[in-house]
Amino acid sequence: DIQMTQSPASLSASVGETVTITCRASENIYSYLAWYQQKQGKSPQLLVYNAKTLAEGVPSRFSGSGSGTQFSLKINSLQPEDFGSYYCQHHYGTPYTFGGGTKLEIK
């Protein structure tokens, strides 16, 4: 199975800051990478798929990049509603696997 490794596991930042979360795949997944946001007590929500395509309704301050085995999610000008947990997931065939998550907290 393809292993997905996210870093950092946790991150503290202030409103207005820019943050980057990284995800590494154990083998080449081309651009088959999705990112999700999850808020406490809620279901995950799709942010990005195919490494860089924003899902419908996702603000443009979010951006995804990368290919092969190295990917990143960048959030420009953090807003209060951006705090929560973020997960990457490869979608290069089954079994789909998720990263361990990054918890983004308010500084």
Place this chain on the structure above:
Amino acid sequence: EVKLEESGGGLVQPGGSMKLSCVASGFTFSNYWMNWVRQSPEKGLEWVAEIRLKSNNYATHYAESVKGRFTISRDDSKSSVYLQMNNLRAEDTGIYYCTRGYDYFAYWGQGTLVTVPA
């Protein structure tokens, strides 16, 4: 509006069985692959099973951890997807989400909690 509503979770003893259901609305159900994804504090998010379309002969795929114990099925006439879970183990404990998507998950239900005590 796309809606996915799971039901059927609860407490079940090790070795027991449980069937989860998910009713979909707001889209043409028969046109989409459906998946079950679970989440626990110990394992995080874990994909469980996928069922494809009638045109794919309703092909199914499973995580190795549930293969042979879980069965995913769908009833397009009822816009529903199911997860039959047999021989349940403590490590199957978690919130089970019904999701819509071809290989990434664009829509998620609110989840249903399955608890299997150790």
